[in-house]
Amino acid sequence: MTFSFKRSLMAAAVGVSAVTLIAGSGLAQDNSTVVVAQAVDAYTMDPAKHSNFPTANILFQIYDGLIAEGENGELVPALAESWSNPDELTWRFKLREGVTFHNGEPFNAEAVKLSFERALDPEFKAPYFSRISHIKAVEVVDEYTVDFKTEEPFPTMLLSLYEASFPALIVPPAYAKENDGASIAAHPVGTGPYKFVEWLKDERVVLEANPDYWGGKPAIDKVVFRPIAETRTRIAELTSGGADIIVDVPPEDIAALDGGDTKVSTIASDSLYFLAFDTTRDTPLKDKRVRQAINYAVDVDAIQAALLNGMGTRIALTLPTNAFAYDQAWKPYPYDPEKAKQLLAEAGYPEGFEIPFMSRKGRYMKDSEIIEATAGFLARVGIKANIQYLEPGVWAQVSERKGREGITFPGWAGRDPQLVWAPLLITGQYQSYFSNPELDELLKAGASIIDPEERKANYAKAAEIIKEEAPHLPMIQPPLIYAIDAKLNWTPRSDGIIDLRKAHF
Amino acid sequence: MSNQDLQTPPAGDTTQPVLSVRGLTTSFLVDGSWRPVVNNLSFDVMPGETLAIVGESGSGKSVTSLSIMRLLQKGSSRIEGEIRLGGRDLLALPDGEMRHVRGRGMAMVFQEPMTSLNPIFTIGEQLVEALTCHGEMGAEAARKEALRLMDKVRIPNARARFDEYPHQFSGGMRQRVMIAMALAAKPDLLIADEPTTALDVTIQGQILDLIKTLQAEEGMSVLFITHDMGVVAEIADRVVVMYRGEAVESGPTQDIFYDGKHPYTRALLSAVPRLGSMKEQALPKRFPVVDIATGKSTEPATVAGTVVRSSRPVLEVRNLVTRFRTRGGLLRRSEGAVHAVENVSFELFQGETLALVGESGCGKSTTGRSITRLVEPDRGKVMVDGVDMRSLGKRALRQTRRNIQMIFQDPFASLNPRMTVGAAIAEPFLEHRLGTRAEARDKVADLLQRVGLSPDVMGRYPHEFSGGQRQRICIARALTLDPKIIVADESVSALDVSIKAQVCNLLMDLQESLRLSYLFISHDMAVVERISHRVAVMHLGEIVEIGPRAAVFENPQHPYTRKLMAAVPVPDPSRRFISRSAEADELKSPVHPAGYEPPERIYREVGDGHFVQVE
C-alpha cells in the first residue's frame, strides 16, 4: 500500500472510523465534522460558472448572497441589510459593513458591482445568465450602497437575487480576476461561514469553519461534501457512519432510517411534479376536454400515498403552495375515471388513443415510478402512453428544437408565477407548448406589476384560465428527504439548498 | 499363434531378460467404455539385444512403449498384465519409485523431435535436468557430463550450442539431444519410438548408425518401434509384428524377412519398395498386392509404354526462380531471401512420370507450387500445353489450371471436412459450368469407379473414409477437369505401406488409361524407383541431376545423389552391418542475404538425357 492518508485530517478520520468499524463498535463520529453525501460532485468552485444544485450546496457554505432565506422561507437580509425601490426601475441595497472575504479583501459596493458585472459579461459565458439578465446596470452609490437598474419594472428582483443565488453570490473582485478566473474556480474565496480547504474531484470537498464569519463562527469545525451517486451506497455510508447528512432518501427507507443512530428530516420542496401537454402539434391533446380527462383519470393522491409514502404536498395548479399568489382555496381535478372516459368520448375518443410520453429518468426522486404509475392510470381510461426515457443530453436537444411531444414530465421550480407560469405557458416561450392569448396578456402584465395585491389579483385571473384549459396535470410538490446522524441538529430548506450555518451536534 | 513362441529367448541363452512383458493389455476410456488397443501382448528384450516392434498406424505399437514407461494419461487409460524390468514389476511400483525407474532403468526417445523438447529451456538446461533429477549429481558435474554427452552423440561444437534453445536446432540435432538425454542416466533399456520417422533420409541413416554405435558402446538393450521394414532390417536382432493391437508373429529378423509365416507379415514385406529391385527395368512397374486374409499375392505388371515424346512437351519449365523474402525491422525491409527454387528447368511429356526427389527444404514442393502458381515465381517460364502460365490474368489462370491439377500429401487435410465427397468432386465441374447437376452426378459416379470406390459413397463425408480412400477421392477430384498433368506432391508419403502400394498402382493404372503426365514429388526413393520414367534430384533449390530413372538410380553421378541413394534403408537384413558414418553434417541453408545471386550452373550430359550439375 503506497498511498498515504496525509494532507487531510478527514482522510485520517475516515480511516480511523473504518478501522473502528472493523472492530465492530458501530458509529464512531468525530463531533466537529459533518460529512454530506449527495449524488454528484461539484462542477466548479466558481459560483457563476455552473447551473447545478449540488455545486450550489457546497458554494453556499463559502459564499453569501445579498439576500438569504429565513427559517420559514421568508427572504431576509444577508450581505444586504435592507433594500428599497427609489423608482420602478431601481432596486437600492444598503450593504452590511465590516465584512471581509476570506482572503482579506473588503466587502463593499464595488465588490457587488464587480461581481455582477463579471457574471453579466457575455464573454464570461455564465450558464445562469438568464436569471440575472434583467439587470441592466449596477451602480455604486456610496461605499455601502448599490443601485440595481432594470429596463422594465422587475417585481421578482429579490427572488432573482436570492434564488438564482448562483451568479448572485458575491465574489472578491480582485481575486476573481486572478489568472483569468482560474484561481477562483479552483480555490474559492467568499465571505461565507466556511473556508475552502481542498477539492479532490469526485472524492470530496473539504471546508473548515471561518472563525471571523460576520454571522458568528459556525458550530461545526469541518464540513466534507462527498459525491455518491448510488442511493444504496449513500444509505450504507450513513448507516455505517461514513456520512452525517445524505440527500434523496427513498420514502421506503424512512422507516428503517428514522430511529437509532440516524433520523430522517423532510420538507416539501419548491419544485413541482406535473405533466405538461403538447398542444402545439395536431394530437388529441389539442382538445381541452382530453386534457381535462387526463386530469380526472390519474389518481395523484394514490400515487402520492403509495410512491411517496404520502409525503410532499399536493398542488392544485403548477405552482408551489408557498409561492407568491398561491391560493389555498384552489382545488385540483378530482380522481374520476368515469368522468374522464365521458370527456374522452365527447372529444371523439371513446376508445382512447396512443400518445408519446417523454421524460428523463432519475432526474427527480421517483420520477420513473411516478411516470409509469401515471401511464398505468391512463391505460385504464384507454390512453396508451408510450414512455420514452431520454438521456439528459438528448432531452436537452429535443427541448432546444421544441421537440417535446405528447405528454411530458419536465419538472420545474420557482416561487413566483413569473418564474413558473411565464416560461411554461406564454405563447412561444422556449419551455411553453401552450398558447392562450388571454393568459399571455395576464402573465406578461404580472411581470411588471410591483404592487403585491394588484399582482395577486392578476394571477388569480390567470389561475382560472389555467385550471379550465388544463395545459398541465399538476401533481405534487415532492418532499425533500434527508437522513442524518441522529445527534446532528440541522433543518432542511424547501429550496433544496443545504445550509450548514446553524447546524450543530 | 501361442504366446509360448513369442517368449522363448534365443536358444542356449540363459541370461535374464532386461524387459519382460507378459499379457500386456492396454485399454482407453472412450465415451464411457474401455476399449483395448493392445491385447495380450508378451515379449522379452534380452541384454544387449535390439528388439523391433513393427506395425502400421493403429497397430498399438506406440501405446505398448508408453505402457511400459507408464506414461499414458491416468484415468483415461488402463494397463493390465505384467511388465518386469530387471525383475521388478513396474505396474506394482508406486509413482515415486516409477519416476526413478524412468531415466535410470529405462529411457525413451520419441518420434517427434520438433515437439519433444521444451521450447523455453536451453538444450543444456534440459540435459542437466536429466542428470540431476535423480539427485545423484551436482550442477557443475552435470554440466560437464552434459557436454560429454553432447560430444558423444556427435553434436558438433557442443560447448557453444549448450546454451541454445531447441528451435535453433535442426530436427536431426534435436533427436541427437533426445538420445543424449536418454543416455544420461545410463539406462539398461532404451525405448526408441519411431525415432527417425520425422527425419530426412540422410539424417535417418545417421541417427540409426548413432543408435547402433551407442548400443555397442554402452551395452544397452534397445526396444525399437517403427513402421518401416527397411529400418527394421537395418537395426533389429529380433522382430515382433503387430497388427490391430496383437502380436501376429515374432522371431529373429532374418526369419521374419525370408520366412515370414503370417499373411500380414508377408503383405507388409511385399508392399515394401526395395531399392534396386528395378534393375534392368526401363518402364515403371506396379507393386505386388498381397491379400491379408489369404496371404495370396498377385504378380506385379509392368506399365505399358505411355510416353509420347514426338509432340511438344505438355509441361516445359525454363529457368524457374522462386524466392521468399525474409522481411524485418522498420518498414519491413527485405533482409534476405530463401532461394527455394533456383534456376530450375525441365520438361514433361505426355504420359510421362517425372519424379522430383530430394530432402525436406530442397525446394521440390515449391517447384510444384510455382508451376501451378499457388506460389508466384519470381522469374522463368512455365509453359503448360503451350500456354505461358506466368502471363495469365486471374480469369485465364482459372481456365488454364484445368489442364494441370494437384494431389497433395495429407489426405486428411486435402478434403473439406464439411463437404460430402460427391460435392467435393462435383464442385470444379459445376464451378466451370461444364454441365448440369445431373451430368455432374454422372461424372462423379464415373470418377469414383475409376479410382476404385463405389458411387454410393457420394453422400458421405471425408471423416468416414480411411486415408487411402481419401487419397483416391482426391485423385478423382483432380480428374474432374480432365487435366493433362497431375502434380502429385508427396501424395503417397503419409500412407501406410500397404495402402501406399495400392495408390501407386492406381496412379499407374490411370496413366495407362488416360495418358496422364505426372510430376511426382517425393522423398521416398523406393516409390520413385517404381513409378517414374525420369528422375530429377533437387538440392538447395537446384536440380543437381536429371535423367532416365534407370540411369540416375543405377549410375548416380552427383555426390549428393549418391549420398541420398546410400542413405535409403533397404529391407534386407543381410546388409545390416554396413555402417555409414554417424557423424553429423547438417543440411546447408538456402537462405542468402538480399541481393545474392547464385553462380551460373553448368550441366554435363553423362548419358542419353542424363544431365549432372558440374560442381
Added chain:
Amino acid sequence: MADFLISRLLYAAAVLLGVSVAVFFLIRIGGDPSALFLPPEAPVEEIERFRRLMGFDRPLAVQYFDFLGRALQGDFGMSLRYDQPAMKLVLERVPATLQLGAMALLMSLVISIPLAILAAAKHGSAIDRASLLASLLGQSFPAFWLAIMLILLFSETFRLLPPSGRGTWQQLIMPAIVLATYSTAIITRLLRSSMIEVLQSDYVRTARGKGVKESRIILSHALRNAAIPTLTVIGLQVGALLGGAVITEEVFAYPGVGRLAIQAIANRDFTVVQAFVVLMAALIVTINLLVDLSYGLLDPRLRKGK
C-alpha cells in the same frame, strides 16, 4: 529489436489516431452540449450564443483537425463542466483507477494461478471440478448486482467495510473484489486449460520420461509454457478491467476515471470523453505492446534480433 519497437510504436500511433477519429465523431453525432450545459429556462438565442462562443457551430471536420492539432501538442481542450483542462482532469483520476485495477488484478492472479495449477495437476478431480464451477459462477454475475449485494452485506448488515470512497485499504476491498471476479474466473479457466494441454504435450512426456519430479514438471516445465497464451488474455483483461471500472466506480463512488467518463458522457463533456478515451486507448495499446514484448521473455522462439 529497436526496429521492431519502432514499427510497433508507429502502428500504435495509427491505432490511436483511429481511436481519436472514432471517438470524436461518435460523440458528436448526438449534437453538442450547449443546451445541456445551460439551465432549462435559457432561451434559444442564449444557447446559440453559447454555441458560437464554444465553436460548436463549425463543420465537424474543421473541429476535428482543430482538436487533433491541439491534441498533438498535448492540449485536449477545456472541460465544459469543470472549466479545467480535460487531460489534467483525467490524469488526476488515473492513479485511483490504476490502484483499483492493480489491486483487482493482483487479487485475480493470487487466486487464479494457484487454483488453476491445482486444478490442472489434479485434472478430473473434485478440486478441478470445483474450480471450473467457481470460475463459471464468477463469470455469471452482473458486476453491479454483485456490488449492491456486497454493500448490503458487508456495509449495511455487518458494518464491516466502508461502502464508498477512497483513501483507506478497506475502501478498496469491495470494489476490487467486484472488479476481480470476472477476470479471476477467466484467468483460472484459461490457465487451467492451457496447463492441461501443456501437461499432455510431447516435451512434458519427455520430462516425465527422464524421471523429473511431477512438482517440477508442473511449476517449471508446464507453467511457463501455459503462461504464454494466458498472458494475452491477461493483457486483454486489463482493458476489460478498465472498462469494468466504469460501473464499479459508479456504485462504490470511487473517484476514478471510469466515473469521470460516465459523467462526462452524460454531460456531453466532449473534451473529457476524448481525453479519457485517447488516454485509455494509449494505456491499452501500451499494455498489449508490453505483453507482446514479454512473450520474448517467456518464449525464446519469439525473441527478436538474435
Added chain:
Amino acid sequence: MRDFLKRYSSSSLAMVGLAIVLVAVFAAAFGPWLVPFDPNTQDILQRLKPPLWRGTDGMHLLGTDALGRDIFSRIIVGARVSILVGVSAVVISSIVGVTFGLIAGYEDKYAGRVLMMLTDIQLAIPFMVLALAVAAVVGPSLWNIIAILGLTNWVQYARVVRAECLVLREREFVQAAHMMGISTPHILTRHLLPNVMSSVIVISSLLVAKMIIFESSLSFLGLGVPPATPTWGTMIAEGRNYIGNAWWVATIPGVAIFVTVMGTNLVGDRLRDLLDPRLRQVES
C-alpha cells in the same frame, strides 16, 4: 448428430445448463401465454409485496415490485427480451466479425491489415464507455441496444476467424480449390466458412451470456431498454433502491440473470470441449 448428443449428455453439468437454457427459451417463446398476470398491469396499492403474497387478484409467486406489478410475470416476460437481446446482438456481432475475420484471414495484404487495425481500434476503446456513448447518442430503444451490443462485440469473432483462416488457407483442400479454379467468394463461403462455424458456434454461445450481462449493465446505468418491455436489467436497476426493505425486487431478476448466464455458459463450455477444444486459447 445422435452421437454428438450422446457425447454432450455425458456431462451432467452440461445437461443442467441445457435444461436452464431450454427453460429460458421456453419462457421466451411462450412467456406471454404462461404468465398469471399482465406484466405491466400496476396496482400501486399492492406494491412491494413479498414473494407468495396473496393479493386481491391472486397469488403473486415472487411478490410485486414498486408499482405493484407481478414480479413472476415480469421475470418470465423479461426472459424474452434478455434472450432476444442476447441472441440478436450475437447474430449481428457474428456476421460482422466473421465477415471481417474471413476477409482479413484470407487476404492479409491490404484489406486484411485495415480490418485488423479496426479491431485494434475497437479493442483500445473500453467497451462500456463506447456502448454508453453510443447509447447516449442514439437513445435507448430495444433495437438500438441490440445494435450497440452487436457492433461493439465482434472483435473476438474477427480475431478467431482470422487466425483460423490463416491456417485453413494453407490447408490442402483450400489449395486444391484454388487449383480447380474455384472463385474467391466460393472459397470463402463454401470452404472457409463451414470450417470456422464450430468456433463461431462456441463463441456465440459464450457471448450470448455476456450480452445478457451487458444489456443488464446498460440498463443499470439508465441506458437500457425502455419500459413496457420489462428486462431483467431494468428490473434490477429499478429495484435496487428498494433492496433495503424489499430485497426480492432486485434480487430475483439478479438471480434470473445469474442462472440463465450460468446455463448458457455451461452449454457453451460443453460445446467448446466437444467442437473446438483449441478455442480455449482465444478466450478473452
